[in-house]
Amino acid sequence: MIAAGRRERALDVALLLPVIALLVAFLFYPLIYGLDLSVNRTEGFEVTGSVGLEHYVRALFGDAVFRQGLANTLVLTGAAVVLQTGLGLVLAVLVAEARRGRTLFRIAFVAPFVLAPVAAGTVWKFMYAPFFGIVPAVGGALGFDLSGVAPLADPATALWAIVLVFAWRFAGFSMVVYLAAMESIPREYYEQGEIEGIGRMARLRRITWPLVWPQTFALVLLTSIATLRVFDLVWIMTAGGPGHATETVATYVYTTAFRTLDVGYAQAMATILMVLIVALAVVEYRLLNPRAEAASL
Amino acid sequence: MTTRLRVRRTNLVLVALALLWIYPVVWTLTNAVKNTADLYGGPLAMPIPPAFGNLAEAWNRANLGQALLNSAYVASLTVVGVLLLAIPAAFALTRLRPPGRAGLFLLILAPLIIPTEVLIVPLFSIYRTMGLINSLPGLALVNVVFSVSFATIILAGYFRRIPQDLIDAGRLDGAGRLALLTSIAIPLARPGIVAVGVLIALFSWNDFAGALVLIQRPSAFTAPLALTTFSTFYATDEGLRFAGLAITFIPPLVAFLLLQRTVLQGLTAGTAR
Numbered sequence: 213m214i215a216a217g218r219r220e221r222a223l224d225v226a227l228l229l230p231v232i233a234l235l236v237a238f239l240f241y242p243l244i245y246g247l248d249l250s251v252n253r254t255e256g257f258e259v260t261g262s263v264g265l266e267h268y269v270r271a272l273f274g275d276a277v278f279r280q281g282l283a284n285t286l287v288l289t290g291a292a293v294v295l296q297t298g299l300g301l302v303l304a305v306l307v308a309e310a311r312r313g314r315t316l317f318r319i320a321f322v323a324p325f326v327l328a329p330v331a332a333g334t335v336w337k338f339m340y341a342p343f344f345g346i347v348p349a350v351g352g353a354l355g356f357d358l359s360g361v362a363p364l365a366d367p368a369t370a371l372w373a374i375v376l377v378f379a380w381r382f383a384g385f386s387m388v389v390y391l392a393a394m395e396s397i398p399r400e401y402y403e404q405g406e407i408e409g410i411g412r413m414a415r416l417r418r419i420t421w422p423l424v425w426p427q428t429f430a431l432v433l434l435t436s437i438a439t440l441r442v443f444d445l446v447w448i449m450t451a452g453g454p455g456h457a458t459e460t461v462a463t464y465v466y467t468t469a470f471r472t473l474d475v476g477y478a479q480a481m482a483t484i485l486m487v488l489i490v491a492l493a494v495v496e497y498r499l500l501n502p503r504a505e506a507a508s509l
Numbered sequence: 510m511t512t513r514l515r516v517r518r519t520n521l522v523l524v525a526l527a528l529l530w531i532y533p534v535v536w537t538l539t540n541a542v543k544n545t546a547d548l549y550g551g552p553l554a555m556p557i558p559p560a561f562g563n564l565a566e567a568w569n570r571a572n573l574g575q576a577l578l579n580s581a582y583v584a585s586l587t588v589v590g591v592l593l594l595a596i597p598a599a600f601a602l603t604r605l606r607p608p609g610r611a612g613l614f615l616l617i618l619a620p621l622i623i624p625t626e627v628l629i630v631p632l633f634s635i636y637r638t639m640g641l642i643n644s645l646p647g648l649a650l651v652n653v654v655f656s657v658s659f660a661t662i663i664l665a666g667y668f669r670r671i672p673q674d675l676i677d678a679g680r681l682d683g684a685g686r687l688a689l690l691t692s693i694a695i696p697l698a699r700p701g702i703v704a705v706g707v708l709i710a711l712f713s714w715n716d717f718a719g720a721l722v723l724i725q726r727p728s729a730f731t732a733p734l735a736l737t738t739f740s741t742f743y744a745t746d747e748g749l750r751f752a753g754l755a756i757t758f759i760p761p762l763v764a765f766l767l768l769q770r771t772v773l774q775g776l777t778a779g780t781a782r
Contacts, residue, residue: 220686224601227600227690228598228601243627246630320531324530326764326765327534334737335534338537384530441626482630485626486623
């Protein structure tokens with residue numbers, strides 16, 4: 213830290229001013245504008261009168277599609293947190309043990325994360341397609357005729373088919389984060405474990421797991437924030453269908469705002485989503501934070 | 510079981526998993542160079558000899574050249590904008606003493622938790638009145654807003670690690686704050702700045718929701734937008750869809766392979782502390 217006179221402190225603020233101005237104009241102002249939209253009746257994008265909390269009541273108590281979207285979003289988020297973090301850890305342990313080709317493994321597992329969500333979603337739409345997709349091919353190889361099976365078109369399987377895509381796309385990111393942490397664990401810990409003769413699982417549970425807890429915490433937080441608001445992957449693969457089987461809050465907000473043009477209502481649902489995200493982040497922060505005092509991220 | 514046997518088994522499992530992971534990518538790239546009729550020949554059928562007809566047709570029909578250029582333009586503007594804003598901000602937050610520093614930090618962090626969904630309708634409305642719909646710099650501006658907080662935090666981590674002695678030495682030499690930033694902080698944080706730049710370029714390149722709402726004119730389509738529009742409305746068969754998909758795959762994949770060390774470093778910078 214540098215001691216400062218008055219003029220210099222003014223300069224310190226000046227360095228921050230552009231970011232603050234940008235965020236105020238294009239983030240905080242739209243946020244407030246959006247809150248205003250959510251309590252008003254709208255005609256297209258014009259406000260025509262106040263409705264108070266009517267939109268919120270309608271979303272929470274009178275709209276089965278919103279409730280299904282909320283349920284789907286929570287299922288998707290729960291599954292994504294468990295699968296992405298768990299798979300990431302497993303992959304990290306395996307890659308850390310590999311004698312050769314660690315860089316290649318890293319590249320293979322991170323590649324899906326680098327692809328645009330639009331591209332990743334389109335690939336899986338094809339993978340899940342009937343006739344030339346992956347299910348008919350695997351079925352054919354095993355001697356079954358599954359040529360008409362399309363996981364994304366069946367309401368019973370569509371959401372789980374999407375969950376798999378999330379695991380595929382993001383597990384590599386978790387893996388890289390874990391690997392970086394595991395590289396900084398002192399070798400002596402594992403040597404000590406070897407002397408005590410503990411097995412592989414015990415080594416993972418008693419040495420690695422506690423030491424990578426800060427990463428687990430960060431990943432759980434990041435994954436839940438990112439998955440609760442997910443739009444692109446789902447939109448590309450199913451646009452919320454079939455029916456509303458894979459509708460998420462975000463896809464429903466988009467269709468309500470830009471297809472049915474019920475802007476005020478869409479904005480109320482988006483606000484509920486924001487409250488949910490902030491609440492969940494606060495709860496997770498309280499429950500899982502590895503450090504007692506508030507850590508500056 | 511002996512250690513050696515176990516290592517070998519681990520490697521087999523890993524290789525199998527890695528192949529499973531990249532299979533969809535390889536499948537797409539091989540299908541892109543097949544004739545449409547050959548798509549149904551099974552997923553393991555190799556495209557020999559490769560057929561480039563679909564690639565050429567998809568490129569022309571979806572106007573992918575224009576779309577890739579638009580994406581590159583938006584990504585460049587976004588990276589420049591983010592770095593111009595985030596570097597001084599991160600420096601001021603970590604090495605200087607602006608009044609109300611903790612509050613300013615929170616203000617800059619807050620956007621990380623605000624979902625895009627809650628802003629997209631108001632931003633669309635604001636952009637309409639400002640005449641910024643279909644404007645590529647306008648899209649870049651939104652990308653900057655959505656990624657500047659992330660960049661500031663990562664860069665703050667790099668600036669924080671600069672030894673105080675170096676800053677003090679600069680002070681003794683009579684360097685002012687801006688000189689400290691440009692001659693000491695920026696050169697020392699260069700790996701971090703590069704990593705952040707690459708990641709932001711990737712985010713901007715991959716953005717879909719922003720472009721979907723703010724860009725409507727086909728000549729201003731970015732690559733993800735061109736791809737979805739093409740494969741939903743214009744591609745007449747599956748072969749063309751695969752070809753279009755493969756073309757939009759390639760730039761980020763090549764960038765990642767070339768810069769993988771930088772990308773991986775940037776990805777872990779936020780969480781590994």
